[in-house]
Amino acid sequence: MNAHSAMVSATALRFERVTKWYGSIVALLDVSFEVGCEVVGLVGKNGVGKSTLMKLAAGLLQPSQGTVHVGPHPAGTAAARADLGFCPDVERLYEQLSGVAFVAWMLRYHGFSRRDARARAAATLEQLGLGEHMNRSIREYSKGMRQRVRLAQALAHEPRFVLLDEPMTGLDPVARAELSQTIRSLPAQGVGVLVSSHVLHELEAVVDRVVLVHQGRLLAQGRVGELRAQLPSQPHRLRIVGPRLRELAAVLVAWPQVAQVRVHDDSLEVSVVGESGFYEALTRLGAAWDGGVHEVVPLDDDLASLFGYLVG
Amino acid sequence: MNAPRPLGFVATVVESARQTALRLRHHRIWTLVVIGAAALYGIAWLVGYQVGQRTEDDGVIAYCNLAWWLQATVVTPWLTLYLGVQALHGGLEDRTFQYLFLRPVSRTALLLGNWLAVSLVGASVGALGAVILFAGMADNRELWPDGADWRYAGAFAGACAIAATAYAAAAMAFSAWFRRPLVWAAFFVVGLQQVVANLPISAGLRSATITDPLRRFVLDAIEPTQRLARNLWPAEATFDPEQVGAPLLDLTWFVLVALAIASWVYARTEYDARARD
Numbered sequence: 001m002n003a004h005s006a007m008v009s010a011t012a013l014r015f016e017r018v019t020k021w022y023g024s025i026v027a028l029l030d031v032s033f034e035v036g037c038e039v040v041g042l043v044g045k046n047g048v049g050k051s052t053l054m055k056l057a058a059g060l061l062q063p064s065q066g067t068v069h070v071g072p073h074p075a076g077t078a079a080a081r082a083d084l085g086f087c088p089d090v091e092r093l094y095e096q097l098s099g100v101a102f103v104a105w106m107l108r109y110h111g112f113s114r115r116d117a118r119a120r121a122a123a124t125l126e127q128l129g130l131g132e133h134m135n136r137s138i139r140e141y142s143k144g145m146r147q148r149v150r151l152a153q154a155l156a157h158e159p160r161f162v163l164l165d166e167p168m169t170g171l172d173p174v175a176r177a178e179l180s181q182t183i184r185s186l187p188a189q190g191v192g193v194l195v196s197s198h199v200l201h202e203l204e205a206v207v208d209r210v211v212l213v214h215q216g217r218l219l220a221q222g223r224v225g226e227l228r229a230q231l232p233s234q235p236h237r238l239r240i241v242g243p244r245l246r247e248l249a250a251v252l253v254a255w256p257q258v259a260q261v262r263v264h265d266d267s268l269e270v271s272v273v274g275e276s277g278f279y280e281a282l283t284r285l286g287a288a289w290d291g292g293v294h295e296v297v298p299l300d301d302d303l304a305s306l307f308g309y310l311v312g
Numbered sequence: 313m314n315a316p317r318p319l320g321f322v323a324t325v326v327e328s329a330r331q332t333a334l335r336l337r338h339h340r341i342w343t344l345v346v347i348g349a350a351a352l353y354g355i356a357w358l359v360g361y362q363v364g365q366r367t368e369d370d371g372v373i374a375y376c377n378l379a380w381w382l383q384a385t386v387v388t389p390w391l392t393l394y395l396g397v398q399a400l401h402g403g404l405e406d407r408t409f410q411y412l413f414l415r416p417v418s419r420t421a422l423l424l425g426n427w428l429a430v431s432l433v434g435a436s437v438g439a440l441g442a443v444i445l446f447a448g449m450a451d452n453r454e455l456w457p458d459g460a461d462w463r464y465a466g467a468f469a470g471a472c473a474i475a476a477t478a479y480a481a482a483a484m485a486f487s488a489w490f491r492r493p494l495v496w497a498a499f500f501v502v503g504l505q506q507v508v509a510n511l512p513i514s515a516g517l518r519s520a521t522i523t524d525p526l527r528r529f530v531l532d533a534i535e536p537t538q539r540l541a542r543n544l545w546p547a548e549a550t551f552d553p554e555q556v557g558a559p560l561l562d563l564t565w566f567v568l569v570a571l572a573i574a575s576w577v578y579a580r581t582e583y584d585a586r587a588r589d
Contacts, residue, residue: 022585058414061582076418082318086414092406098336108327111316154410307353 011071013023013034013161013192018066020052027052030066031218033211035161035192039183041207042196050196054163057194058086070161082110089165095139099125099149102138103156112261116132125149129178130200143170151179152246162186164195168202180282190240198273204303216225216312224303234309235271237299242292255281270297314582318416329432332399336433347414348387349444355382356448364454371455373540375446380530380544383441383532385402392434393497396483401493404583420575424487427571429482433492434476439469440479467533471526478522478563478582481570488578509561513555522566525559532556 020028026047033040035152041048055061056068056103059076085230094102103121104114108192112120125134129150133141136311138149147170154162164183168176176199183206186193195202203210212219220227240246249261249268257278260271272278299305319327333422347572356378400423403409412422446465450456482500505523508515518524527545532553536544539553548555 055493055584058410059585060410060413076319078418082412082416084414086410088407088409088410090410092408093411094335094408105327105331105417109319109324109412109417111318 002286003147006307008036011160012069013057013071013194014067015053016067016069018053018063018068020049020056020061021064022085026216028063028213029054029216031213031216031223031300032066033218033265035194037187037190037192038208039187039193039195039201039206041210043198043200043210043303044213044219045311048213050213051165053213054086054088054165054196054250057163058084058088058159063077079154083160084099084159085159085162085165086274087150087154087162088163090150091168092286093138093146093149096137097295098135098137099130099145099152099295100134102149103152106153107156120156121152126153128152128155128182144172144175147171147175151182159191161194164193166197167195168197168199176202188202195210199306201302210303210306212310219310224306225301227306235241235273236301238270238272238299239299240270240293241295241297242286244288246291248289251285269297316556321418321421322530324417325428328422329428330425332426332429335401336395336429339365339475341380345440348437349440352383352387352441352444353448354557356445356449360449360452360455364452368441370457371449371452371460373543374455375449376468376536376540377543378449378531379442379445379464380495383407383445384471384475384530387441388434388438388475389501389522391437392430392476392479393458393483393486393501395433395495396430396480397487397497398495399430400484400488400578401487405498406482406488407472407584409583422487423484423575424571427480427574430483431477432478435473438472438476442468442472464534467530470533473529474560474563475522475526476531477559478526478567478570481567481574484574485570485577487526494515513548519562519565522563525557525562525566528556529559529563532559550559577579 015034016032018028020030025079031049042053044050052061057070057075059081062076064087069077070083073080073083090215094105097105100118100121104117105123107117107120108114122131122134123135125131125148130145130148130152133145138146141149147167151164151167154164166180171179180202183193187208195203195206207222207251209223210223210227240248240252240297245263245266245268246280249263252258252268252270253261255278257272257276259273260268262269282293282296286296326581356375359378359419360371360374363369403412413419424490443465446460446462450460483493483497486496486500505521507515508521509523511518531541531544531551534540535553536551538551542549
């Protein structure tokens with residue numbers, strides 16, 4: 001480990017060779033990755049260990065083997081918990097309390113005086129768009145409002161790392177967009193984020209990198225584009241829109257990189273294996289084609305496709 | 313980062329107690345207390361009236377029997393156990409404990425705060441009930457030819473308050489340890505305590521219950537006649553004040569051991585993993 005990576009590690013949320021058993025069931029096996037000052041998406045099917053990873057970082061669970069560090073502190077210690085905010089996938093809240101009372105109560109345990117805790121809780125809820133409802137009882141809140149309260153208790157003490165377990169659940173499209181914006185803004189404030197979600201296209205818009213977990217193992221990690229490029233045997237699919245589609249299909253199918261061409265009413269779906277020279281040739285063809293090529297859209301360069309290719 | 317230092321141990325206990333008490337208040341406890349107080353007054357008055365009509369017993373015997381067998385061994389224990397289980401196990405059941413365990417404070421302090429709040433509420437309600445029972449009984453003036461002696465109300469109010477702290481500690485231990493704490497509470501109150509009450513006076517196991525030292529505390533406080541003593545302690549044919557021993561010390565040990573077990577389990581258990589085991 002060189003000096004730079006050692007410095008990054010000391011300020012990162014770090015999972016090192018983590019294994020977790022529940023009785024005789026292996027929930028996680030030898031998982032290692034880091035989260036720096038960035039947004040990292042945790043992707044995997046239900047029950048593959050995403051929540052377990054977050055709970056290990058939060059100190060709610062202890063690893064059977066391996067270590068988890070929150071910056072320089074071992075996970076679960078008071079210092080680690082002070083540096084961490086966690087928005088768990090828990091439906092229930094303290095229903096009888098108001099949003100501001102709940103967040104202020106949590107802040108009290110971080111050492112804020114009653115007055116400061118109340119003021120900070122109010123400011124955080126205001127920031128998350130719950131300002132005018134913060135004094136109402138939580139039991140009267142909609143799903144979206146409850147999710148904002150959960151988020152507020154995770155952010156109000158200004159942690160260095162935030163863990164968000166399925167934060168989009170139950171939110172309407174507007175609230176999702178707002179939450180995405182909030183998450184996206186956190187690294188600029190020096191906060192590292194680990195977020196899991198089933199809504200892969202929305203997750204993709206928010207994250208810098210993804211960590212793919214399958215059956216308790218870390219399957220892949222990196223930027224979506226980089227990971228997609230590491231699957232050369234998996235054809236890239238493109239949608240091409242232009243005039244005289246049948247003639248265009250006849251030209252393309254003769255190219256060595258093209259594995260398959262499907263002709264639809266308004267477009268072609270082209271499968272490309274080994275991209276070497278393909279896009280340059282396509283650009284030249286588009287320029288020379290009578291009427292031009294109107295649109296070339298990759299169909300499987302997204303997180304959902306990547307996830308599908310990797311886990312089947 | 314401009315967060316201050318996390319809350320200290322004692323401050324965490326106090327904050328946890330404050331929040332627990334606030335949450336118990338939200339369980340409409342004060343509405344129930346008012347209804348319960350009226351019910352207790354009515355029961356005491358009715359029992360006193362029937363005793364006056366049908367027996368030769370005086371108000372002391374009638375009140376002490378009612379206060380012991382109703383308030384000290386049924387109402388106070390079950391109310392305190394229920395509140396204790398609601399306070400601690402309720403959070404484990406609905407998983408809201410996760411919000412608390414994420415904070416940089418000791419889980420033991422959180423648990424002690426719960427115990428403190430439940431003890432205070434249980435003790436207040438238990439003691440108030442004992443006094444209300446006395447008021448209901450004292451309204452039957454023919455039972456008190458020399459006037460109602462409120463010392464008995466004080467003795468049972470004190471006993472109920474002490475019982476509440478012990479039952480609150482038991483509730484913490486059951487809640488932290490077991491998935492169905494009220495079932496274990498029932499086993500403890502109805503099963504173990506009743507069985508142990510019939511063991512010889514020399515049996516050390518008697519001190520491991522709440523009822524036995526509490527009974528000795530009450531008998532010491534009210535200085536009963538042999539007949540009243542037999543009513544309150546049916547397993548002993550003759551009551552000897554030498555048998556009282558050190559009931560408060562026994563109850564203190566019970567509370568300390570119960571809280572030690574509770575905090576040991578609460579601080580170490582992976583409640584999230586328990587659901588999957």
